[in-house]
Amino acid sequence: xxxxxxxxxxxxxxxxxxxxxxxxxxxxxxxxxxxxxxxxxxxxxxxxxxxxxxxxxxxxxxxxxxxxxxxxxxxxxxxxxxxxxxxxxxxxxxxxxxxxxxxxxxxxxxxxxxxxxxxxxxxxxxxxxxxxxxxxxxxxxxxxxxxxxxxxxxxx
Amino acid sequence: xxxxxxxxxxxxxxxxxxxxxxxxxxxxxxxxxxxxxxxxxxxxxxxxxxxxxxxxxxxxxxxxxxxxxxxxxxxxxxxxxxxxxxxxxxxxxxxxxxxxxxxxxxxxxxxxxxxxxxxxxxxxxxxxxxxxxxxxxxxxxxxxxxxxxxxxxxxx
Numbered sequence: 299x300x301x302x303x304x305x306x307x308x309x310x311x312x313x314x315x316x317x318x319x320x321x322x323x324x325x326x327x328x329x330x331x332x333x334x335x336x337x338x339x340x341x342x343x344x345x346x347x348x349x350x351x352x353x354x355x356x357x358x359x360x361x362x363x364x365x366x367x368x369x370x371x372x373x374x375x376x377x378x379x380x381x382x383x384x385x386x387x388x389x390x391x392x393x394x395x396x397x398x399x400x401x402x403x404x405x406x407x408x409x410x411x412x413x414x415x416x417x418x419x420x421x422x423x424x425x426x427x428x429x430x431x432x433x434x435x436x437x438x439x440x441x442x443x444x445x446x447x448x449x450x451x452x453x454x
Numbered sequence: 455x456x457x458x459x460x461x462x463x464x465x466x467x468x469x470x471x472x473x474x475x476x477x478x479x480x481x482x483x484x485x486x487x488x489x490x491x492x493x494x495x496x497x498x499x500x501x502x503x504x505x506x507x508x509x510x511x512x513x514x515x516x517x518x519x520x521x522x523x524x525x526x527x528x529x530x531x532x533x534x535x536x537x538x539x540x541x542x543x544x545x546x547x548x549x550x551x552x553x554x555x556x557x558x559x560x561x562x563x564x565x566x567x568x569x570x571x572x573x574x575x576x577x578x579x580x581x582x583x584x585x586x587x588x589x590x591x592x593x594x595x596x597x598x599x600x601x602x603x604x605x606x607x608x609x610x
Contacts, residue, residue: 311466357515376534378531389532391543397541397543399543401576418578420557422557423468423572431562
């Protein structure tokens with residue numbers, strides 16, 4: 299398994315994340331769109347995820363809470379478009395920083411051994427992007443994807 | 455009436471538009487959220503707007519067609535958040551460039567003479583932003599806001 303690549307070029311409002319998974323596209327897509335699966339992997343290991351709403355269709359909304367000893371973090375957004383097994387475009391807002399909404403495009407590509415996930419996030423400003431990078435987002439993404447490896451192996 | 459200011463700094467994926475209107479915030483807000491009003495002003499003068507869906511609430515969707523002699527242009531998006539008389543955050547996609555979704559934040563501020571509208575758009579790349587600027591977007595915005603002046607004067 300290759301690791302997670304996170305790129306955040308200085309002076310830009312973008313973050314790009316690339317990760318490969320040893321599972322076919324439909325399995326990876328389901329893990330991103332079915333709430334019972336999403337809650338098993340998204341975010342760092344030390345928290346519990348409660349999903350309040352998760353309607354992964356074009357025009358649908360989502361809202362969830364991450365709970366850990368260090369606090370409670372609420373997130374929400376809308377799905378601009380959900381294209382089966384290929385692409386999801388959605389907004390993302392941490393309710394602790396209201397109004398700092400980012401737009402995420404996730405693309406799935408078939409590879410030799412499975413599926414490549416690429417997520418491109420665009421923030422409303424370079425400062426908002428820098429604040430997200432400084433928040434410790436990286437470990438959450440890396441640990442989340444490790445949990446997704448485990449979930450995909452279990453489901454296979 | 456001051457004119458429309460459009461700023462697109464080279465090498466960034468942002469466009470900022472600022473315009474003042476001689477009307478109170480609730481009137482300007484209604485003109486952006488009630489489809490019967492929106493269709494009277496949005497876009498350049500030489501086209502007809504047909505609204506297929508316009509549900510200006512947090513989590514709602516919109517879809518419309520602009521028709522002119524030179525062609526037909528379809529747009530769609532979702533409303534991430536709609537805060538009465540103050541702020542709207544929404545996605546925006548020209549269906550002729552599918553997947554190039556931008557995120558727009560519109561903020562209303564009370565001024566001495568009325569209301570200042572600020573719209574900040576963030577594109578998925580600098581190239582997508584440059585393509586939008588090159589598309590002749592400027593005249594559509596300027597003419598649209600002139601039509602909004604006329605509508606607000608009529609409604610007052």
